Amino acid sequence: MFATYKPIKSYLNLLDSKNKKPSTELMTFLEKEYKEVPGSSNNHQTWKGGYFGHIEDLLNIANTLYKTFDKKRKLDFDFKDCIIVFLLHDIEKPFRYGKDNEFKNEKEEIIQEFIIKKYNFKLNKDQKNALKYIHGEEQDYSSKKRVMCPLAAFCHVCDNISARIYFNYPQKFGW
Numbered sequence: 331m332f333a334t335y336k337p338i339k340s341y342l343n344l345l346d347s348k349n350k351k352p353s354t355e356l357m358t359f360l361e362k363e364y365k366e367v368p369g370s371s372n373n374h375q376t377w378k379g380g381y382f383g384h385i386e387d388l389l390n391i392a393n394t395l396y397k398t399f400d401k402k403r404k405l406d407f408d409f410k411d412c413i414i415v416f417l418l419h420d421i422e423k424p425f426r427y428g429k430d431n432e433f434k435n436e437k438e439e440i441i442q443e444f445i446i447k448k449y450n451f452k453l454n455k456d457q458k459n460a461l462k463y464i465h466g467e468e469q470d471y472s473s474k475k476r477v478m479c480p481l482a483a484f485c486h487v488c489d490n491i492s493a494r495i496y497f498n499y500p501q502k503f504g505w
Contacts, residue, residue: 338382341389341413349414352449356417364424370493381423387492388416395488407456407481414453415460415485421445456481464489 342353366378392412399405422441442461446453453461460482463470467477478486 335390336393338386338389341393345410345413348452349410352451353414353417356445356449360424364428367424367427370423376498381420381427384420384492385416387496388488389413391491391496392416392484392488395484399484405480405484407479407484411454411457411460411481412485412488414451414457415464415481416488418442418445418451418461419464419485419489455479460485 338357339354342350342357345353361382364381367381370376370380370384389412393409396405396409396412422436422438425436425441439462445451456479459479463478463482464485466486470477
């Protein structure tokens, strides 16, 4: 009925060469240095290791939804695009909530930009749009033009499911 619940590393293996190396290097570093960091300060995955729980949830939720939606009507983005967006969307959290708090007061976008450059990620315009709007359009909303691309909307839905429905489940659960 549902896809098997998979760890983060299994999703990294799906990436193409341009982003597989930076993703693997980033996650290896984070797992070594920030393994116990929570997913947020208050609202979701607040337990030790909750950051990785949130990323893992996102990938598994997206895997299930992508397969379902793509069968019904072909999606105009690849599942691999979601993987990159999810790895980078909350990248400030390990550095804010981790042991050194080196970027505690820095804006999310500044930390994202730093990590993207440091690890040499190659992002397309839709991935950039999804990173900008994964938490919603907020003040950029317009009734006259589309702001969120389909990838951004899909990632936003998955993030909401993880952060607002599965926010308090520290144990692993099957899909």
